[in-house]
Amino acid sequence: MDQGDPVGPGARGPDVLVGRAGELDDIDGLLTSVAGGDGAAALLEGEAGIGRSALLAALVPGARLVGVEPVLVRVDAATVPYGPLRQLVAPRPDVWPAGEPDTELAGLLQAPDEPAAARRIADLVVAAVLRRGDQHPWALLLDDAHLADAATLDVLTRLAHEAPLPGVLVVLTLRPVPHRREVQDLVAAWVRAGARNVELRPLSTPAVQTLVEQAVGGAPGPVLRGVLATTGGNPRLVGDVLAAAAATGSLTTSDGTAELIGSGWQAELDARVRRHVAYVDASVRTLLTQASVLGTSFVVPDLAALAALDVTTCWRTLRYALAAGLVAARGDRLAFRHDVVRTALYDDLPPQQRRALHARAAWALEAAGAPPHVITGHLERAR
Numbered sequence: 001m002d003q004g005d006p007v008g009p010g011a012r013g014p015d016v017l018v019g020r021a022g023e024l025d026d027i028d029g030l031l032t033s034v035a036g037g038d039g040a041a042a043l044l045e046g047e048a049g050i051g052r053s054a055l056l057a058a059l060v061p062g063a064r065l066v067g068v069e070p071v072l073v074r075v076d077a078a079t080v081p082y083g084p085l086r087q088l089v090a091p092r093p094d095v096w097p098a099g100e101p102d103t104e105l106a107g108l109l110q111a112p113d114e115p116a117a118a119r120r121i122a123d124l125v126v127a128a129v130l131r132r133g134d135q136h137p138w139a140l141l142l143d144d145a146h147l148a149d150a151a152t153l154d155v156l157t158r159l160a161h162e163a164p165l166p167g168v169l170v171v172l173t174l175r176p177v178p179h180r181r182e183v184q185d186l187v188a189a190w191v192r193a194g195a196r197n198v199e200l201r202p203l204s205t206p207a208v209q210t211l212v213e214q215a216v217g218g219a220p221g222p223v224l225r226g227v228l229a230t231t232g233g234n235p236r237l238v239g240d241v242l243a244a245a246a247a248t249g250s251l252t253t254s255d256g257t258a259e260l261i262g263s264g265w266q267a268e269l270d271a272r273v274r275r276h277v278a279y280v281d282a283s284v285r286t287l288l289t290q291a292s293v294l295g296t297s298f299v300v301p302d303l304a305a306l307a308a309l310d311v312t313t314c315w316r317t318l319r320y321a322l323a324a325g326l327v328a329a330r331g332d333r334l335a336f337r338h339d340v341v342r343t344a345l346y347d348d349l350p351p352q353q354r355r356a357l358h359a360r361a362a363w364a365l366e367a368a369g370a371p372p373h374v375i376t377g378h379l380e381r382a383r
Ligand SMILES: Nc1ncnc2c1ncn2[C@@H]1O[C@H](COP(=O)(O)OP(=O)(O)O)[C@@H](O)[C@H]1O
Pocket: 013, 014, 016, 017, 018, 019, 020, 046, 047, 048, 049, 050, 051, 052, 053, 054, 055, 211, 235, 236, 239
């Protein structure tokens, strides 16, 4: 843990955030109103790797500038009951004078199993949050709130019921799926309390180019640009491309241009990308792997036939992939949002299984009336 920074670990993002001026302005507006004594809240949502943690970290200096004390806590999957909450309300005598209720709260959080502790803890947290806001405006920044333990989520939900909280900005980052019931309750409570919804969208092509220039000191050349286009504007995937290239000695920079050479980076990139989709349910990953055989986009009945599923079951699984931002609807078909993910899944298929899937795709597409060259293409890859 980074002991040196009172806002805690994860407080530092990339040196310069590209393409997020609009989102930062949006939240800066909330910070200003909280500095003036109002209460505000925002939910930062978006697909994995889109930059929620980076944006949250970028709020820290902005908050200090307007006199709002940031308290940033990053939740990790191994959280213990009340773990994140304990960090959020940890004593900070340099900003807020410690009082008797703080001592009681700290004691209860050390032994939360005491009978009736849960209600008392929630009451004390609400009181502490309000008291702090009254003494010195602050921002409660919780990264990956969806990973928090049920006890913490309950208290944060209760906090929403008490909103607006004068002098307090609450910002929670969330992944769209999978959502536990407690997370759904939390989101619903904050939405009802008027929280601003900030949806992080993919970075634009110029923003991706700027990011690359900042990282490697050269503008991407044509081959690198082509690979970057498969990241769908997801900064983590952009980072994966650069890291895979660097790790395999496939990146050259000359005359201000950064370029990929050879193909040694591909397997490394596949492996990195697969690690990022490991959080997705196995059934969804399996179905997307089958879909990868059909190409960058596909129609649902074709995938259902390929996967030997009925269309309804296929849809149910795909809805999750849609919510996760891995595929997007394009008219009556679905398309992989990041072709780099499709390639990683496709490259992971054992050759025999890949051939069998292409053979099945040829059969399914022929039955659906696809043109002959498409069917021939699959048959060639089935050999
Ligand atoms: N706007 C941005 N500009 C530059 N780098 C970014 C930007 N957004 C995210 N990154 C970088 O991309 C990676 C993934 O971002 P992160 O915030 O961890 O995503 P998330 O929390 O949504 O999963 C990190 O290395 C982060 O520093």
